[in-house]
Amino acid sequence: MSEPRDTAAPAGAAPRDGRRSAAASRRRQREREILDATRRLFDERGVRDAQIEDIARAVGINRAIVYRHFTGKEELFALTLVGYLDELRDALAAGAASREASAERLEAVVSAFVDYGMTHPAFVDCAQTLMRRTGTELLDEISESALLRLGRGISGCLAVLSAVLEDGVRAGDFAVEDPILLSNTLYASGLGALQLARVGILVKEAAPGIPVVSSITTEQVRSHMVTSALALAATAS
Template sequence: MAYRQTPSIEARLQDNRSRILEAARTLVGEGGWGEAQVASVAAAAGIATGTVYRYFPSKAELFAQVLSKVSQREVDVLTAMAQADGTATARLHAAVAAFVKRAMRNPRLAYALIAEPCDKEIDEARLTYRAAISEVIRSIVVAGQAAGEMLHDVQPDIAASVIVGGFMEGLIGPLSPLSRQQHEDTETYQREVAALADQIARMACASVAVAPATIQPISRRQA
């Protein structure tokens, strides 16, 4: 007779996995991939180091899972914006601006997700994440072309790749740990982030606009 785990054991195993991922996410957000070691993750999760390897065979696989989990949340947010009411141009602006604002809420974590040198497994997860975001942007471009708002003589997938590459590249400087900018929750900082998000979003829209775009606010929940 095959062994079957009881509901309580399954719940405990799932809880351990969730604690490991959350601890790893926190450590990456504090010091990047290089500073987050398995022993530190285990200590933060309140379990033995060996227990971590029961769930994740290697450090690289653990952090690839962290990247995938965090990234999926960002993809979900952008997908919701891509499906909101309003013109395609307004939706593109809102999606890019939201990505920038959300990245600047935790710059160290966002830098790790976007640009920090990492192991092959993590980089492969990063490429998957980037492709998923590009697909969301591509869907907006397709809608914009159909509505006559965006250039019809460019391939949507190429336009999406250029837009995503542009706004991620534009964030590397502001997110970099080498930046002298103080990431503080102040009104001045929030205004600077809002201005950065608007500028990057406007450039994204301009890259595919038939004519200079006037951005109209759309009704949506705060990102």
């Protein structure tokens, strides 16, 4: 009969593993603190006025430590945006589940998008700031793991909208050949429309070379976005 094998861990292995686990936990906690501070500053001051120095001060660290956890300001902003996107996905899903008819579900999802964007203007600013970057620039400025998390956040929101469109197609209510493309288009154009609602003004030409400014309300923007989404869903090919 063979001798039982000694399965005991090498001396010192457990303490080393414990130290690594504790260090990883502290790192995750510090990253969470930095992201939470960034989110608070975004909500209080807006994206433009949130500086790395202010974020570090809010956490009680120096800016060098921020750069130990994030590759730069773009990555920090991207991961803060992920938090907004996770909340937005839940809001969109709740809207989609609140109705049964295809058109009503799409209207509810668009309305949920408007409501969230108007309640969290920093989400709109942050999303638009990152959308101004090309894919190549983002790959250069943001780590692969952060980019993956950002992609998951965006795709999670788009998946809710795509599912509503696909359900509408199966029910014979919508004529959408590519729900993914339409979802992405509605998301991108929706961010622009939310910015218009925040500004609250329209510009038109009263006569050649004579501009006139008028006002526009959030409800007008909402109505336009809903009408446009329904029209595109009914005719997109």
